[in-house]
Amino acid sequence: xxxxxxxxxxxxxxxxxGVAIATAPTDDTIVAPFVERGExxxxxxxxxxxxxxxxxxxxRELDLSYAEGALFGAPVxxxxxxxxxxxxxxxxxxxxRGIDLGSSEVRIDGVRYRASTVLPDPDLQSFAFxxxxxxxxxxxxxxxxxAVRSPAASxxxxxFLPRAVPSLDSVPTVRVDLRALPVDDVxxxxxxxxxxxxxxxxx
Amino acid sequence: xxxxxxxxxxxxxxxxxxxxxxxAGAVAVAIAAVASLGxxxxxxxxxxxVIAEGGTHVGGQLETTVERIYxxxxxxxxxxxxxxxxxxxxxxxxxxxxxxxxxxxVDRLVRVIAGNAVVExxxxxxxxxxxxxxxxxxxxxxxxxxxxxxxxxxxxxxxGDTVFVGFFEQFPIYGDPVFGxxxxxxxxxxxxxxxxxxxxxxxxxxxxxxxx
Numbered sequence: 001x002x003x004x005x006x007x008x009x010x011x012x013x014x015x016x017x018g019v020a021i022a023t024a025p026t027d028d029t030i031v032a033p034f035v036e037r038g039e040x041x042x043x044x045x046x047x048x049x050x051x052x053x054x055x056x057x058x059x060r061e062l063d064l065s066y067a068e069g070a071l072f073g074a075p076v077x078x079x080x081x082x083x084x085x086x087x088x089x090x091x092x093x094x095x096x097r098g099i100d101l102g103s104s105e106v107r108i109d110g111v112r113y114r115a116s117t118v119l120p121d122p123d124l125q126s127f128a129f130x131x132x133x134x135x136x137x138x139x140x141x142x143x144x145x146x147a148v149r150s151p152a153a154s155x156x157x158x159x160f161l162p163r164a165v166p167s168l169d170s171v172p173t174v175r176v177d178l179r180a181l182p183v184d185d186v187x188x189x190x191x192x193x194x195x196x197x198x199x200x201x202x203x
Numbered sequence: 204x205x206x207x208x209x210x211x212x213x214x215x216x217x218x219x220x221x222x223x224x225x226x227a228g229a230v231a232v233a234i235a236a237v238a239s240l241g242x243x244x245x246x247x248x249x250x251x252x253v254i255a256e257g258g259t260h261v262g263g264q265l266e267t268t269v270e271r272i273y274x275x276x277x278x279x280x281x282x283x284x285x286x287x288x289x290x291x292x293x294x295x296x297x298x299x300x301x302x303x304x305x306x307x308x309v310d311r312l313v314r315v316i317a318g319n320a321v322v323e324x325x326x327x328x329x330x331x332x333x334x335x336x337x338x339x340x341x342x343x344x345x346x347x348x349x350x351x352x353x354x355x356x357x358x359x360x361x362x363g364d365t366v367f368v369g370f371f372e373q374f375p376i377y378g379d380p381v382f383g384x385x386x387x388x389x390x391x392x393x394x395x396x397x398x399x400x401x402x403x404x405x406x407x408x409x410x411x412x413x414x415x
Contacts, residue, residue, distance in 0.1 A: 028385070077334035083345050112305060114342065147344065
């Protein structure tokens, strides 16, 4: 093999290696969750839970009267927002073990907004989900007002993460047009409660 | 018996430098590289940049402005009195997450040195002033008033005492085996400011004052 042939072969191998590196999937892509898309009013099945979004509303303040009697005299959290609240009412049925919806997100144009921890007990984020039992309640997300007014808000995604690190797991996702929703003064929040799956929106 | 080497091969062998010369050359290159980067001497300690009182620390994730420092008889977020022997040093700051992801760094964002009452390793409780609840993350683009609170011996600090506030940062680590490119290294102090303990607000900002 001539020196020129060896040089060309080396360059070709280096080029092939460069292409392989440049086109290799990133770590995040390799372990990315599987998105299970659905619509409002439609049950979405995933590995850990079935989720049915009943209603989405936008408001400047939350009505937390569901917690009446559960605060034991503690002050009601002030929920008057400098931004807005996106309140999602939904039914959730864990498939085979408990889940934690506390890491759920609203995503708008690549920006991820996490579910608020402001809701008092009993709320969906602190609820112990028993497999097979449908639970109804609300999740609230606090966002800058500019986020829901942006054009990208018409393609906002509600992403229900059943655990904090959802790598390679299936994740129920609902696309909503937040921009089309009116901004109310107050949005009612539902406390979490077990329901008959045949009841209301879940049935 | 092998054939004698050709004159050209013998010339090539003669021109090749001995192994010890190659090794010495490599060592010299390594020493020159280390020396050009400052050698093995300890990096001299540098003073942290000072942010003027009331100024904003612009971090990679969070922008932080200390708004007031005071002593509170009740734990922020509650109306419960502390024990007779203690009170709370509260550093109240406006915090804004400037990234596209929720930031959980708020609990490591600030440390203070206040006389002998609080040292830099003491972790504060972090409370959102509006709701009175623990602040576990900062939402992108949504400023929040955070109360960093340390329980101190009553009388250990007084109005007018100086408090040194250190701002911390964490920097991304790429290719983490568990968290991929979403991982961060250990918190690092990047700036400091000084403040003075002032009068406590008339009433701690907890909820809307009503109870269900």
